[in-house]
Amino acid sequence: MRNRLRYTIYGFILAFVLSACGGPLDKSVTESLTPEESEEVGQKFPDFVGVYERFIFPEVRKWDDHSLYKQKLKKLTYGDFMEFYNLVYHHDWKEQLSREWEERFDLERITRQLDGMVDSLITYWDNYIAENAPSTYVSVELLEIKKTVWDDPEWNIRKLDATAQLKVVPLRGTIDKMSGEFTLYRTDKTDADTYTLAEHLGSGKIEIETPFDVPIVVECKLSVSSSWFAPWYDYVCDTPADVLTRKCKLHTGHPELMVKGKKVNILDLWDAKPFYLERYKDARSKGDTFSSDYQLYREQFIKEHIDKEYMDRLPYIEKRELQMLYEHNPLAFSLFYSDATTQELLMEWGWK
Structure with missing residues (x-):
């Protein structure tokens, strides 16, 4: 009777432990799934099989079992990765980030600054070239x-x-x-x-x-x-x-x-004069302020003379989206974009 009670208690404990594991969604991405488990994950995430073949399996397979990165990936579950994958394509951050860009860079104010300094800069460089030309x-x-x-x-x-x-x-x-x-x-x-x-x-x-x-x-x-x-x-x-x-x-x-x-x-002197000054002024005078060329000249002008971290709205939003995805789940980010790309981005952002 006592042994039967003991086995019953062990059975409840085992059942509790197994139920706590939560199934294949709680498995580490470094662990293989059976066809049945893949099908179970696919019921919640219809894109799972394609995602597994394209992102998870190739990236996990190329790392040695003893590598530090592979050890880190053991903490990432299939469920966490699929939630991250869905977030990549279905977040609603664009409007928020657009407002953030407007607050970070007041483009009307910056443009007024550019218009106020472009003539004096052109004059400065023209005088510099004239005063240092070989003919002098x-x-x-x-x-x-x-x-x-x-x-x-x-x-x-x-x-x-x-x-x-x-x-x-x-x-x-x-x-x-x-x-x-x-x-x-x-x-x-x-x-x-x-x-x-x-x-x-x-x-x-x-x-x-x-x-x-x-x-x-x-x-x-x-x-x-x-x-x-x-x-x-x-x-x-x-x-x-x-x-x-x-x-x-x-x-x-x-x-x-x-x-x-x-x-x-003289060629070196001409090259020293920032190319964007005259082109920015010409575009402004012609009212051609919606062209990609004008935006390029303006961006270069701003970076050199007002704010070296300036970028146009769309590139800024794309950069911040990546940063927010990384902050949401660094491991899932590195698996999705590859560890090499992640390290490059961290260096570019000054986060490493």
Whole structure:
């Protein structure tokens, strides 16, 4: 009688323990399920089989049983993961996060700030480029054009060798090196911006490899277009050198310099000017404020000058959704998005 009572009590205890386990939903995702258990889970979560095959099984299988991550996953149940999975696709956070974005970034106020500073920033960079351009370090002057002309009986053409003697003057101290191109125009114009291709007589290169801190004279080969390309070849051959020197205008553009061991290059100066300033201003003046390009310029402008953490509404909502999902269940998050992606996101958010 006593033994029967003891077994009865043990039976109740065992039944209680088994009932407390709650079935397959309370099993760890590291444990396999029987077909019957999968069917039982599927009754509550119709997507379970597809989710298991796509997310749970592949991710769990690739980890060694003794890995720390696999040990952590033992605490995650099928039920918890499926609830997380449903939350990914059926949460109602967007309106809340949209309001959060509006409070975090008052875009009207920020835009007023941008409009108030864009002109001064453009002026600053234009002045900076003008004050540091290679042309402020060195000037070049045409001293003399020299030439030799002879007939080539074999080809029945005139041959021409021409050079341009140039005076190079350092304006701001020692120039370590200089490399650039020059062009000669046969024109009476005084504004280099108005020179035309038709007035292009010839061109050449300036290469100075040794430092200089006083004016120097360099002689550079002058290439003149052949007569079947332009009439200037015959003109140079037939015109006295002193007349050529007097009638031609020199244009040097922007040479590349080395000054105190540092490169001075107009392209680098142009690149230093933030590209978004002019484009933001143009878009605002045209009223083109709904384009993706405008939003890109505005975002870059805000990040550089007002708030480096700024982002547009949609990216902000997407980021915050991920953060809230992670906070809801970090283990389920790492299984759904993969542990590697989770670690990258945590680093990106500054949460690790």
